[in-house]
């Protein structure tokens with residue numbers, strides 16, 4: 001740390017803390033497509049019910065199968081084998097392109 005923050009005033013950016021419990025999500029940008037995982041920490045982490053799906057962008061029954069979202073998804077993670085189309089949550093970058101450009105307003109953000 002002394003090499004990264006050589007001056008005392010730069011060390012003010014450091015804040016040491018201890019996290020006892022919590023949950024979160026991380027993106028691994030080193031994989032292509034990127035991958036996303038959820039995690040929980042704390043002694044009761046295994047007792048907390050996992051949400052049915054992570055927060056993100058999801059396609060609803062309003063989808064008309066126009067294909068616009070498939071063409072603009074930078075992760076190529078929208079499955080178009082059936083209508084409604086499905087976003088690939090694990091690889092979704094949360095860019096919101098599908099949400100903004102869908103002509104049927106079929107994409108929701110949760």
Ligand code: SF4
Pocket residue numbers: 059062063064065066067068069070085101102103104105106107
């Ligand atoms: S842009 Fe909207 S309507 Fe078109 S395929 Fe995608 S989700 Fe469905």
Ligand code: SF4
Pocket residue numbers: 057069072073074075076077078087088091092093094095096097098099
């Ligand atoms: S939010 Fe972005 S990455 Fe995720 S499905 Fe929509 S267009 Fe693809």
